Amino acid sequence: MFQPDQYELIDFGDGEKLERFGPHVVRRQSPSVERYSTDKRRWQCDFQFARQPQPKWSPEQPADDAWSISHGRKRFQLKQSPSGQVGVFPEQADNWDWIDSHRTAIAGMKAINLFAYTGGTTMQLADCGVDVTHVDAAKPVVGWARQNAEASDLAAKNIRWIVDDAVTYLRRESKRKNKYQILVADPPSFGRGPKGAVWKIQRDLPEMFELLRSVTDDLEMLIVSCHTPQVTARDLRQLTVNNFSINQRSGETLGLKLKSAKKKVLDNGECFRWSAH
Template sequence: MLDRLAPLLARRAHLPAQGTSFYRGVHTSETGGQFALDLAGDAGVLSLYADLSPAEEVKLAGACAAAARLAGVYLKRRPPEARHAANVARDWLSPPEPVWGEARTEVTVLEHGVPFLLRPGSDLSIGLFADARPARQWVRTHAPARVLNAFAYTCGFGLSAALGGSATVKNVDLSRKVLAWGQENYALSGLGAPDGDFLYGDVFDWFRRLARRGDTFDLVVLDPPSFARGKAGIWRAERDYARLAALAAAVIAPDGQILTLLNHAGVSAANLDRMVRLGLEESGRHCRPAKRLSAGEDFPGATHLKGAVWALDGRAG
């Protein structure tokens, strides 16, 4: 397998020339599901799905660094239970120091020429999801006047809308830390980032609050986690996505759109469609899929990410 790293990386060599320095260099479909390698400038992020000894982890990281000419490699251990254990085993799942080479506390990368700030050792999620790059590009290309970016994380979709010309963009997330990170991303592109455009709090509560105020948006972006614990209980996408879509419908303008994404290998595209349609139609909104979105070319054979843009008619509320 290690002798195949260089040819696999060579298949993506055109991406930096196209203004993208953050991408997947080797996908799990190319390694028998054992590992994946993301490139963030001269830093590597090695996602490990196999159970290796510490010496084997270092050897694999060194091989990846040599093949991709990286200064350092960070390790993300991703056992099946990682999404449940992230808050109790954080340092083991995502060691803050590189497993090989030099540290890169922060790295500024490009995506279609747009700069983003990444922190390779900060967590299992380093600041941007490479597989959503085509969806962010769609938002930037089609940016309508008013956009609501729910589960904003570091505000990649919101920034894409603002760069595309949207006049109003609101980013909502339960973490003040990632919203502040999003404001840093705005600043990298020279955009103003007033606090009023970064809404801290529970997304479900914000949907209700915005609906009561009569606020509507031409595009709502839904990119929720597949699993999360909160004050209101446990969120499971396979159970709760329809309810989320119904709440979102109340703040979508007449003839508006909703972009739905889900990274969950256990939920098929057909099941996600069913939940979205159920939630929207129970809210009295007629809908039709207008665009399918998936991971980019650097994720060959990927089926984990499901995405669609839905066109709605009928009035909000």
């Protein structure tokens, strides 16, 4: 988890979240919290993001005015992005802590991290001595991840930065017979590769798992998470069991949850994770 001085979910509900990222309190419209209710009369913030009538930050912050927060050794440079994100998904911190708890077992192994965004999991793996192939379709986001790794003093570690469609890259790696022992994927519901290839989770997840199997010889660790209501952690476990020789009951299905200062729990997605040790 993040230390509370680095990140805090203050409150959420009625379509908005109030969060503190280091020194700045951010209020954002978010469809994922429409089903919760809250009292917003005392909400105060430094920056606000509205989706309607059009995506807009206020006040707007100059792009070179990024600020940063840390989780362990990892440093995240944060800024206002047009989608309303600031550069980190704090609900993934539980997975970073879990990876850290396997540090000794995974050192020296090879990992592929798909849909890798600004590099939280990539940096965590690199910090544990893993060689990481970081794959994301968005070139600016891969550049951002690189900057985070540099700011965390992890850039000299063995990280390969790949701008590509996740499935296209996996097909290529499968043909080249490259192998990984650690598999990580955090696919969105919908996305586009840099050359226009379309990712649709409900159509493409089975092929992604088959390709993951083909690039693995000796599976050591797998973490697959998603944020699509139609795909549950149990579905992710079943796809893993179908493709890898692991026990039906092994591994862990979990919700990616964040607890607010008022102890309200926000569900931010589903995850299945498995480790050989």
